Amino acid sequence: MTTRSPHTVNEVMTSTVVAVGLDAQFKEIVSVMRQWQVSAVPVIEGEGKVVGVVSEADLLPKEELRDTAPMMIEQQRRLADYAKAGALSARELMSSPAITVPATATLPMAAHLMARHRIKRLPVVDETGTLKGIVSRGDLLKIFLRRDDELADEIRHDVIDRLFPVSRRSIHVEVSKGAVTLTGTVRDPALVPVAARLTQAVEGVVDVNCLLTSPITGPAGAASAAPEEAGTAR
Known part of the structure; x- marks a missing residue:
């Protein structure tokens, strides 16, 4: 049986x-940026290969440092900012190499990249590095709009069906x-936490309340349930 999660960047990207x-x-x-209402744009060369990104943060030094006459130590401390303050083209302004994500990446992978690099969006590329789209934080949250019946x-x-045939x-x-x-009775109590974990991993699930139980017998309350048949998830 084919598992439908995890979903990929290709499914939610713009x-x-x-x-x-x-x-x-x-x-x-x-x-x-103003016309498209975005805070960053990929920089491409050739047939669309992503070589960098220009963000609002790359542009702001030109305004911030417009009338300053800093001491030499200040210039050394913010060398990159002063360089961008005098930049005129994307080649000089861009942050490079660009942080990109493949279209086949899972949503958690994309979220991890954004968090690690503290960025709001990622250019999406194919195996050659060619631009295919853009994925934002908002795009990653689309997965939580899945219908309840679809999740169920x-x-x-x-x-x-896989864990408890x-x-x-x-x-x-x-x-x-x-x-x-999740409610009901299962034969193998050891699989209850596995079921909770796998359910939580389904894309779009917000929370899991696992109330599965198993037959309990014996003087010490030990579980004496027969294991489930073949088909346990791997």
Whole structure:
């Protein structure tokens, strides 16, 4: 059985993306950002290979440092900012190499890159580094808009049916606003935390309340349940 999660960047990215060339001038870049209402643009060369990114942070030093007469020590401390304050083209302004993400990357991978580099969006590229789209923080959150019935169906088929081929008919999956509740009786108690973990890993799940139980016998309350048949998730 094919597992439908995890989803990839290709499924949530914006395919229509504005970019500038290496020779794009300062005023042109500002105009493009304003027109498209974005805070950063990829810089491309040739047939669309991403070589850098110009963000608002790269442009602001020109205004911030316009009338300053800093001491030499201040110039040394902010050498990159002073260089960008005098830059005129994307070639001089861009941050390079660009932090990009492949279209085949999972959403957690993209989120990790954004968090690690403290950026709001990533150019999406193919195996040759050619620009294919852009993915933002907002795009990554789209996955939480999945319908409850869609989530329940995926959990039923990709978690419950695989983990509990014998007990699956006694297990109920309820989803409300992305929060999942699992109830019912299973034969193997060791698989209960596995079910909770795999359910939480389904893209779009907000929370998991795992109430699965198993038959308990014996003087010490030890579980004496027969293991589930073949089909346990790997």
